């Protein structure tokens with residue numbers, strides 16, 4: 126029995142437990158072992174020619190094409206991504222973003238990019254792609270009519286989404302925008318790191334390619350860097366080709382760590398989402414807090430679209446302070462004892478980051494939400510949420526209002 130995307134009908138929690146296990150690759154071990162090796166020796170010249178001429182996955186070729194540890198991870202990610210035919214792994218999330226865009230765009234093409242995209246993604250449009258002769262425009266995630274006009278005016282080859290967007294967490298209407306883009310023959314890509322395929326089935330909501338930083342939820346333990354892109358057959362093949370051309374490969378050690386993290390990702394995400402909601406609710410009621418930018422919070426900006434389109438969330442959200450001091454977010458971060466100040470998110474430990482979104486916007490009122498007030502982003506980990514609330518309470522209490 127299989128679903129319309131050819132996958133078995135098991136629920137995600139069951140799929141994620143068994144996905145990517147192939148006895149013909151790794152024997153009967155439960156978790157794929159670390160399989161090192163650059164060079165594979167062929168039985169004969171005839172076998173070498175047969176493998177080298179082929180383009181199918183899961184065959185020993187040379188270390189740069191990976192080995193069972195990487196194949197198992199890629200296959201597991203494909204199995205839990207509704208609508209995917211295959212997944213390409215990259216050495217970081219940013220490498221995945223570059224790999225996706227370079228697979229699609231050619232000199233003379235136009236790229237439409239969401240204005241609240243992760244800053245290095247924006248820099249790719251304004252830097253690397255510009256140098257290669259690709260032009261770009263940024264669009265406001267909350268302006269559907271403006272988006273439609275821009276698509277008609279610019280005839281883009283590709284549209285890049287990220288939802289919720291970085292730092293200010295706006296949720297855009299991906300199905301509506303993707304259908305406008307596709308009608309204009311643009312390729313639709315999304316950075317789906319926040320929700321992962323478990324929380325937002327991007328390919329089933331109109332995207333052609335879904336990309337993730339695996340350094341976040343999949344790794345889950347703040348000890349590896351990796352990215353991925355999953356797609357249906359046509360775009361998967363384009364991604365794979367460009368990745369081979371660029372010589373992209375991930376280490377087997379990191380692939381084994383990511384595969385281990387993947388097994389517990391669903392329960393970690395569920396716990397972090399539950400804790401984030403409790404903390405967001407508490408923050409909303411605090412006198413020092415102006416606005417909580419957390420789409421999983423009922424009544425918060427983006428919640429209605431999140432509820433309509435998503436099946437899960439994560440522990441990442443932001444909040445805006447009322448403080449008259451424009452730099453109050455730094456002292457707040459310093460006053461927190463349980464939240465480390467650091468980049469990244471999605472690990473088991475909570476983090477805080479003062480944010481300045483107005484530096485990373487081109488067309489939106491920056492920041493769209495909260496005005497030009499100090500703000501921080503929290504990544505809620507697996508600590509007891511009541512301890513995190515107590516920490517936030519003491520830190521907020523130290524702010525001069």
Ligand SMILES: Cc1ncc(COP(=O)(O)O)c(C=O)c1O
Nearest residue numbers: 217218219243318338340351469
């Ligand atoms: C939304 C988003 N996408 C992509 C990335 C890049 O991933 P990586 O750090 O693995 O290169 C990040 C990193 O913070 C991110 O926040």
